[in-house]
Amino acid sequence: MSSLLQRRTVSAPQGSASVETVIHADGLSKTYPDGTAAVDSLDLSVRRGEVFALLGPNGAGKSTTVGMLTTGVVPTAGRAWVAGIDVAGRPADARRNIGVVPQRNTLDRSLTVRENLIFHGRFFGMRTADARRQADLRLEQVTLADVAGKPVDGLSGGMTQRLMIARAILHQPAILFLDEPTTGLDPQSRLALHSMVRELRAAGQTIMLITHDMQEADQLADRVAIIDHGRLLALDTPASLKQSMAADTVVTVAAETPPRQLAALLREQVPGIHDVHILQNAVLLMVHGGRAAFPAIVAAVTGAGIVLRDIRVDEPSLETVFIRLTGKELRDR
CATH class of the missing domain: 3.40.50.300 (P-loop containing nucleotide triphosphate hydrolases)
Structure with missing residues (x-):
């Protein structure tokens, strides 16, 4: 694509906005x-x-x-x-x-x-x-x-x-x-x-x-x-928003139990959890050292006799920033 755009010099009204x-x-x-x-x-x-x-x-x-x-x-x-x-x-x-x-x-x-x-x-x-x-x-x-x-x-x-x-x-x-x-x-x-x-x-x-x-x-x-x-x-x-999470890993856990009960169990038994959010069909954990927390999550769920459906480990994203700010997934709003 050729560079065809021409810059304009615009004077902003005093007290409102700079020329940049x-x-x-x-x-x-x-x-x-x-x-x-x-x-x-x-x-x-x-x-x-x-x-x-x-x-x-x-x-x-x-x-x-x-x-x-x-x-x-x-x-x-x-x-x-x-x-x-x-x-x-x-x-x-x-x-x-x-x-x-x-x-x-x-x-x-x-x-x-x-x-x-x-x-x-x-x-x-x-x-x-x-x-x-x-x-x-x-x-x-x-x-x-x-x-x-x-x-x-x-x-x-x-x-x-x-x-x-x-x-x-x-x-x-x-x-x-x-x-x-x-x-x-x-x-x-x-x-x-x-x-x-x-x-x-x-x-x-x-x-x-x-x-x-x-x-x-x-x-x-x-x-x-x-x-x-x-x-x-x-x-x-985007980078600064994701860095504001105060957690290096996001773990999403879905199991054969109501998300609210699952959240209480994981908060009690898994170390390193910074924050917990209850989603529509899963629980989102914001943790430090999420890779190390993975076996602890599995052990806590299976140890309670609950069937684990899915577990996913991700880096913080804008989606998790939104969840932290609002408590809900964007697609649920």
């Missing part, structure tokens, strides 16, 4: 008329050139946060700036600095692949010749030049995502929002999209990745903000 901060949110909140607090006093900053993951389960407030940052949702309280522009005060100017790849396909099915990009460029004020030139460059960048004249209905899921990314960066936005970009993609298309995200970052593009996929956030993000029930729970690099 592309997104800045200060006490951002949204409460809907029915009383639902979707986002509660969110503070965050996204640095120029980084991939910043907004990670959380469905209903955590991710979409509302992105809606406020992209001018589609009016905040109840707080302020936000994109590329130094007050999102609520100057929404039209803010939108010129934003590129969005939504979850659903929003391409114009009456137009060809190339025409979709040209129309987008014209919408953002490009001259026709410039829009055509940029469309051709972007199609080369996302390896879709060979289907430029085809209708978008004939594209695969992966090709559709690549085209929507090409459209979103056509006007050279300061920030690209990717909303659950790999949902529904096959493994090959997923890997291809991950590669594209890395290449965009290498070209200088700032990206906010909205996802509930822990592995995706771990692999792609420079920093991760974990949110749940509208509140920011943690924000750091």
